[in-house]
Amino acid sequence: MTIRPTTQQLIHTLDLNFMDLPGAIASYLIPHTGGAVLVECGPGSTLVNLTAHLKEFGLAPGDITDVLLTHIHLDHAGSAGWWAKQGARIHVHPVGAPHLANPEKLLASAERIYGENMHSLWGEFLPVPQAQIVVHQDQEPIEIEDLLFRPLDTPGHAYHHYAYIFAETCFSGDIGGIRLAGLRHLRLPMPPPEIDLELWRASVERLAQEQRRGAFTRIAPTHFGIYADAEWHLRALADLVQQTDAWVSRQMAADPSIEELNRQFIEWTEARSQQERLSQAECQVYETANPSWMSAAGIHRYWHKTRNAA
Ligand SMILES: [Zn+2]
Incomplete structure (x- = not known):
């Protein structure tokens, strides 16, 4: 897909074909007068696909x-x-910058989630030299040649999360939920250890305010693609955060184990998918981009460590 924000600036959606599944993880390519910018670069395991895409653009x-x-x-x-x-x-x-320079804690945390599948899923992670890390404050304009981006602090999925506004488009990372091409079905990625549904609700409201005042009309979640109906998307997202919050409060009242919660969460997710008439193949891509067991673990931890902490 190619979107033309202005006559000068083009956004190209590059499909990283994660785990050989199309439409799960995107990187967005924006050429400028002195080269090009990527919004998101994906994992080490999909570098070969990403560099092949770049070659197609010369x-x-x-x-x-x-x-x-x-x-x-x-x-x-x-x-x-x-x-x-x-x-x-x-x-x-x-908040994310120190972990790029010294990734030990980040990798240990990922290893707790993914175990022996770490390498096949994500490939190699190299530290970023301090001198090449650029940190921005909330709302601070980011000027790159003829391009202008504006970061919005949007915690809830992680404490170190920005959405970027650029040329009527909001790159919503994971705070904007997961929505696969051609569908009007959203899911929330809720991995441990930092999800916080109250912060998530506030971040979605912040994005909705920006959308209402005309800062953007399109929304581009990393999973996956650029959608022209940002207003619908953000309304559906706000509903989903609220429904999830209510569901979590209901289920956690009975103090389930992670395994029980996982089973209940899969049931709930499948019921939502059926209601919204998803095919099996579509459910599979959602599960690859965002496994239910990971969200169940995130919810369980959130409830005990944050929401219900003494
Ligand atoms: Zn994430």
Whole structure:
């Protein structure tokens, strides 16, 4: 898909074909007068696909001057160190920055979630040299050649999360939920250890305010693609956060184990999918981009460590 925000600036959606499934993880390519920017660079495991896409545009890895990360989870940022090695500056939320330079804690946390599948899922993660990390404050304009981005602090999925506004488009990372091409079905990615549904609700409201005052009309979640109906998307997202919050409060009142919660969460997700008439193949891509067991673990931890902490 190609979107033309202005006569000068084009956004290209690059499909990283994660785990051989099309439409799960995107990287967005925006050419400028001195090369090109990537919004999200995906994991190390999909670098070969990403560089092949660049070649189709006549670009070499060294033409990428800047990578903007919505947050540092491996499916969004895993290859950042490799891009830094090719010369790119890596733009990131101040809370995420230290983990790019010294990724030990980030990798240990991911290893607790993914175990022995770490490498096959995410590939290599190289640290980003301090000198190539660019940290921005909330709302601080990011000027790259003839491009202008504005970061919005949007916690809830992670504390280190920015959405970026650019040319009537909001790159919503994971705070904007997961929505696969051609569908009007949203899911929330809720991995441990930082999800917070109250912060999530406030971040969605912040994005909706920006949309209402005309800052953008399109929304581009990393999972996956650019949608022209940002208003509908944000309304559906606000509803989903609220429904999820109510569901979590109801289920957690009985103090289920992670295993029980996982079973209940899968049932609830399947019921929503049936209601919205998803096919089996569509459910599979949602599950690959955002496994239910991961969200169940995130919810369980959130309830005990944040929501119900003494
Ligand atoms: Zn994430």
